[in-house]
Amino acid sequence: MDIEKAIHNFKLRGFSVQHFAAGEEAAAYLCGQIRNTTVGIGGSKTADQLGLYEKLSEQNTVFWHWRVPGPETLKKANAAAVYITGANAMTEDGEILNIDGRGNRLAGQVFGSKKLYVVAGINKLCPDFSSALERARNVAAVENCKRFAGKQPCQVDGKCHDCRSADRICRALLVLWAPMMDMEAEVILIDEELGM
Numbered sequence: 001m002d003i004e005k006a007i008h009n010f011k012l013r014g015f016s017v018q019h020f021a022a023g024e025e026a027a028a029y030l031c032g033q034i035r036n037t038t039v040g041i042g043g044s045k046t047a048d049q050l051g052l053y054e055k056l057s058e059q060n061t062v063f064w065h066w067r068v069p070g071p072e073t074l075k076k077a078n079a080a081a082v083y084i085t086g087a088n089a090m091t092e093d094g095e096i097l098n099i100d101g102r103g104n105r106l107a108g109q110v111f112g113s114k115k116l117y118v119v120a121g122i123n124k125l126c127p128d129f130s131s132a133l134e135r136a137r138n139v140a141a142v143e144n145c146k147r148f149a150g151k152q153p154c155q156v157d158g159k160c161h162d163c164r165s166a167d168r169i170c171r172a173l174l175v176l177w178a179p180m181m182d183m184e185a186e187v188i189l190i191d192e193e194l195g196m
């Protein structure tokens, strides 16, 4: 993947970008940037791998349903000043794709917070939109589905069937073309394979 091209295009679209060799450096950067505020985290294996809940909780009030499950946590996370999400896929043209079932993670990226951080390993970067959509549906969503019990067909053969299962976890796709109005957004790119 052409990281420099992606960084250039993210910036053209209005995203700030930070690029790190390792997840630990990215986590340290975020801990330096985010202090004395409220933070919401969307479901994100990358955030989990970076230990962001534990690290950011030292200086902030952090709401994450992966640590404290329940609707109250989800509400508070979406009302926080800062929101952190992963990405299911990103394009070299600077687009960010996420699929969600409940919608909290998508909502947090488009409304409510003042600052959005998108943390992503280099494995999320795809050459174009169609390959990014393919990754979001057939890699990220299928992997994510394994975390839940259910009768989705991807649990059987590891492929997305665009199912009509009642247990379907893929209910909406968000493509960020630019930071939302009145919201800053920063992409944290890490030269490691992270997340799903």
Ligand code: SF4
Residues within 6 Å of the ligand: 137, 141, 142, 145, 152, 153, 154, 155, 159, 160, 161, 162, 163, 164, 165, 167, 168, 169, 170
């Ligand atoms: S098969 Fe259904 S639940 Fe599984 S990835 Fe596809 S749409 Fe999502």
